[in-house]
Structure formats: C-alpha cells, structure tokens
Amino acid sequence: MRHSVAVLACLVVVGSLPLSVAGASVNVSISEVEVSPSSPAPGETVTFDTTVRNLQSSDAALKINDIAIRKSGGRGITEYERVSDLGSIPPDSTLEVPLTASFDSSGNKDLRVIVYGRDRQTGEFVKAKYPVQLNVKERHPQVDITANDSVAGVESTGEVTVANGLDSQITNVEVVVEGDGVEMTKSRTVRSSIAQNGSITAPFRFRPESAGEHSLTATVSYTVAGDTTRTTTRSKVIESDPLRNSVELDTTAVGSGTDRALRVAVSNGANAPLSDVMVSATSENASFQRVLLENISASTTRQVRLNATMNEPRADVTVTATYELGTETEQTTTETTLRSVPGTIDLTGLDVVRQGGRLQISGSASNVGSTDADSVLVSVVDTERITPATPNRDYFVGTVPASDFVSFDVYARTTGNVTSVPLEVTYLVDDTRKTQRFDVDINQMGSAAQQPEQDGGSEGGNQNSMLPVFIAGGLALLVIVGVLVRRYRRSDDDIEV
Structure with missing residues (x-):
C-alpha cells in the first residue's frame, strides 16, 4: 500500500x-x-x-x-x-x-x-x-530459535517462532534453518501470511555430527506492503552431548505347562531413543516368536512377551535385542532358563485298611504340575495274587486342577503273602494320555488293624455289632428313671411344708 x-x-x-x-x-x-x-x-x-x-x-x-x-x-x-x-x-x-x-x-x-x-x-x-x-528503520518481525537437548548422531527437534510486530500483515513468509556441524533433516517452512500482531512456529529437525557446540541460523524472508521483500536472520548456539549406549534386558518366565513364554523388559538407559527394536530368543530345545517395537524413549522400559514352543522340559535360552541408536545398529543379550512343568499326578496321603479279605486303599490324586490333568483314573492292577474288589475296583477322579488334589478309594483282594498293591493312574495333559504306576507298600502303611467286612460275615459278628446299641439304650433308660424319681421326691417335700 x-x-x-x-x-x-x-x-x-x-x-x-x-x-x-x-x-x-x-x-x-x-x-x-x-x-x-x-x-x-x-x-x-x-x-x-x-x-x-x-x-x-x-x-x-x-x-x-x-x-x-x-x-x-x-x-x-x-x-x-x-x-x-x-x-x-x-x-x-x-x-x-x-x-x-x-x-x-x-x-x-x-x-x-x-x-x-x-x-x-x-x-x-x-x-x-x-x-x-x-x-x-531496522524493523523486522521478532525471530526466536528454540532447540531440544541434542546428542551427537541422533536426530533432534526445534522450532523457530516468528512474531509480526509490524504495522501491517506480512506475506510469503519463508523460514529456512541452517546449521554449523549439523545435518538438517527438515529445514524449510512456508506460510502464506502472518497477521499484524500474529505469530507462527516453524518446526525443524537436525542431527549433530559430533558432540560440542554448534550454531543454528534461521533466515526469515517475507513480503510487506508494496511487494517489498525483506530478510532477517537469527542465530543460536547449542550444546550437543556425546552418545551413550546403555540397554538392559530382564527376563521372567510366565505361563504354565507347555504354554510357556518369556516376558522380556527392555530398559533404555541411553541418552537417546531406540528405534526399530527387535526382541528375539533362541534355544536348542524351544522356539520363540519375535516382537518388533518401533521406539523406546530414553530412560523408559517396554515389556514384550515371547511365546515359546518347547521340545523338552528345560530350555537354555539366549535373549537378544537389536536396535538402532543414532546412526548405528546395536544389540544386547542375556541368558536365561525356561522350564516346562505340565500336569503330573502323584498319589499322596495313602492309607491302607484291611477289612477281612479286602484292602481299602485311600488317598489323594495330587497334581504337582502347573497345568490341569483331565480324565484322571486310579485303578487296582490285576495280578496273580491281587484282584480288584468291589465296591471300587477303580475310581474315576476326573479333572485335577494345577496344584490341587482330589481324594479316591479303591479296593483289592490279596492271596498269599503280599507286601504291596500296584495302582495305575492314567490321565490327559494337553490332549496327551499319560500312565503312571505306583506300588503301595502294605507293611509300611501302619494301618493293618483287622476289621470285619461290612458286606458279609457271621451272625456273631452281627450281634457284636449290635452290642453298643443295647448299651446306649440301657444308659438312656437309667437316666430317665433317675429324673422321674427326683421329681417325685421334690413333690413330696412340697406337701410336707
């Protein structure tokens, strides 16, 4: 104008x-x-x-x-x-x-x-x-440069603020940032105009080539009324730190049974973010999934889960994290051991009671593994001197959850000199049928008390079994008679008074 x-x-x-x-x-x-x-x-x-x-x-x-x-x-x-x-x-x-x-x-x-x-x-x-x-007059918009903390070889960011304090708007605004000893990865911003008393911010990105002091210079070109182009510059000295690499891995075994995995914590102790972080694990006895993390900021920790497929109950594992730090590719490793403990049935709390010609064997089917055991069946093994007996030749326990137990009772008849009774336990773990055999030592159970069978016996035995009932009835009758006599005497005393 x-x-x-x-x-x-x-x-x-x-x-x-x-x-x-x-x-x-x-x-x-x-x-x-x-x-x-x-x-x-x-x-x-x-x-x-x-x-x-x-x-x-x-x-x-x-x-x-x-x-x-x-x-x-x-x-x-x-x-x-x-x-x-x-x-x-x-x-x-x-x-x-x-x-x-x-x-x-x-x-x-x-x-x-x-x-x-x-x-x-x-x-x-x-x-x-x-x-x-x-x-x-030397009159230009006010220009200010701010830059975040920077590290040698690592991209950092900043921005240029242009505040228009002139008496009219400015147009065709171009901001270009250059650096001494730095690589500019984003240096130019263009805006159509800045209103009177208005402002804009122009972001830029840069990568210091080395540690130490570097100069950043912002050049602002713009047009004022009358199609007049003006240019002004502003410089700022920044300090860049040397790159420090410090990454640690911490592993924890998770899951149960064959569904095992490693939880890996990646801790970035470096003074720059990690990018393209690949976490993997290798073992002769197991295979693992890999996990990719895009970025991990400085002084932060990210966790990932590496699912495992195990070929053996134990696997020695090497965990590796490969990442980009600045312009370099780095990696760090750690060693750990992963164990698989599927559902496993053990017989605990066993007790043997002889009932005439039978043995009652009771106890608990205990799951000492870390996965459920399904379709658990406890059976007496039929041999020359041992025969499964009623009422429970075998006992279907069903499902025994991990670290839990279910009680059972089985019966066997013995012939001749027998010192142990074989029991067979079958169950499913991860759709796989397993069979275990246990020999229950009769002489060491401490429960060889002779008791008559309850499913049959002599008449004398029945009379003996009724004796406690008669005794209890007699005692009850004596108590009733005593109470009646006492009441009668108390009533007589009242009449005399």
Whole structure:
C-alpha cells in the first residue's frame, strides 16, 4: 500500500505546500510525492511516486527533461535516482513519474525531488523542488530459535517462532534453518501470511555430527506492503552431548505347562531413543516368536512377551535385542532358563485298611504340575495274587486342577503273602494320555488293624455289632428313671411344708 506524503512522525515528512515555478508562460508544481514503503528497512527499495502538474494558468506546454531525487544539504551532491526525456505536459495536466532508491543505513534521510523542464513556447528553463524526509528503520518481525537437548548422531527437534510486530500483515513468509556441524533433516517452512500482531512456529529437525557446540541460523524472508521483500536472520548456539549406549534386558518366565513364554523388559538407559527394536530368543530345545517395537524413549522400559514352543522340559535360552541408536545398529543379550512343568499326578496321603479279605486303599490324586490333568483314573492292577474288589475296583477322579488334589478309594483282594498293591493312574495333559504306576507298600502303611467286612460275615459278628446299641439304650433308660424319681421326691417335700 502506498501512502501520500504528509507530515508523519518519524516516518515520511514532506513540505506542507507544493512548490511551483512560474515562467513567462508556464506555471508548474510538484503536487504530490507518495512514498512506499513508508517505513523502509536498510537496503530495501523505496519508491517515490512523483506527480508533476502544469497548472491551468499556464499558456504553454512544459517539456520534462529530468526528474531526480537527491540528498538535501551537506557537501557535494548525492543523487539516488534520475529519469530523463519524459515528454511534455499540456496546461492543466499532470505527469506521474516513479523514482526508486535504497539506503544502506538506518536513520533520518533529508531528500529533495527536483523537476528540470523547459517552456516549449519561450524555451526558458523551469525547475521545481519538493522536500521529502524519510526515516529508515531496522524493523523486522521478532525471530526466536528454540532447540531440544541434542546428542551427537541422533536426530533432534526445534522450532523457530516468528512474531509480526509490524504495522501491517506480512506475506510469503519463508523460514529456512541452517546449521554449523549439523545435518538438517527438515529445514524449510512456508506460510502464506502472518497477521499484524500474529505469530507462527516453524518446526525443524537436525542431527549433530559430533558432540560440542554448534550454531543454528534461521533466515526469515517475507513480503510487506508494496511487494517489498525483506530478510532477517537469527542465530543460536547449542550444546550437543556425546552418545551413550546403555540397554538392559530382564527376563521372567510366565505361563504354565507347555504354554510357556518369556516376558522380556527392555530398559533404555541411553541418552537417546531406540528405534526399530527387535526382541528375539533362541534355544536348542524351544522356539520363540519375535516382537518388533518401533521406539523406546530414553530412560523408559517396554515389556514384550515371547511365546515359546518347547521340545523338552528345560530350555537354555539366549535373549537378544537389536536396535538402532543414532546412526548405528546395536544389540544386547542375556541368558536365561525356561522350564516346562505340565500336569503330573502323584498319589499322596495313602492309607491302607484291611477289612477281612479286602484292602481299602485311600488317598489323594495330587497334581504337582502347573497345568490341569483331565480324565484322571486310579485303578487296582490285576495280578496273580491281587484282584480288584468291589465296591471300587477303580475310581474315576476326573479333572485335577494345577496344584490341587482330589481324594479316591479303591479296593483289592490279596492271596498269599503280599507286601504291596500296584495302582495305575492314567490321565490327559494337553490332549496327551499319560500312565503312571505306583506300588503301595502294605507293611509300611501302619494301618493293618483287622476289621470285619461290612458286606458279609457271621451272625456273631452281627450281634457284636449290635452290642453298643443295647448299651446306649440301657444308659438312656437309667437316666430317665433317675429324673422321674427326683421329681417325685421334690413333690413330696412340697406337701410336707
């Protein structure tokens, strides 16, 4: 936008009245000088749009030989711009001529626009002057650079803030960041405009090539009113730390039975983030899944689960984490052992009671593994001297959960000298049928008390079994008689009173 020249505080100051020169037949004046931009910066091109008028009172045309803009006062002549051979101006007509100039330094500039002409009727020379005062200022939007902590060889981030404190919006804003001893991975941002008193932030990314001090420089180019392009720069010194690699692995066995896995904690003690982290495990007796983690920030820990397929109950495992740190590929390892403990049935709390010609064997089917055991069946093994007996030749226990037990009872008849009774236990673990055999030592059970069988015997045995019932009945009768006698005596005492 162009501004008419007027008395402006610290900006552009011109004479309050246009100057005119009267020749014999020509009256000429410089009626107006518009200056754009009104607040130029050093090195910025300033345009002086000059309007020359041949007044209505003139009798002849005015030929314009030259129009110049000069420094006013001082020694010598400093001329910034001159245009020549501009043609003639008839009476009551005007001519607009743009003049341009730039100034290397800031400060007040006392200038003068001068018109050199000739009266075409008389041939006399005509000269007109117009004073202009211009204030050149170092005025730019405020620029600030911030950068995060950086490490040599590791990409870091920052941003440039551009705050427009000028008296109008700026357009075509371009921010470019360069570095000394750093690689810029994102350096340029473009914005269409920044409103008056508005601001923008321009992000950038950089990678220091080495530890130590580095300089970042932001160059901001923009356009102000009048299509004038300006440029300003701002620098900042940053300190980059040396890269420190410190990664630890911690493993924990999880799961149960054959469904085993390793929980791996990856702790990043480095001063930079880890990227493309691949966690894997190898073993001769097991295979493992691999897990990929994109990033692990500095001073943080991430956990992953590596599911295992085991070929043996025990597997010696090497766990490895491979990762990118800065521009280098690194890895760290640790050793651990993984054991598989499937459901396993053991017979515990065994007790043997002889009942006539039978042995009652009771106890618990205990699951000492870490997975469920299904379809558990305890049976007496039929041999030459041992025969399964009723009521329980075998006992279906069913499912025994991990680290739990279920009681059972089985019966056997023996012939001759027998010291142990064989029991067979079958069950399913992970859809696999397993069979175990246990020899129950009769002589060491400490429960060889002779007891008659309850499913048959002599009549004397039945009478003996009824004896406790008769005794209990007699005792009850004696108690009742005693109570009645006491009440009778108490009633007699009451009558005597």
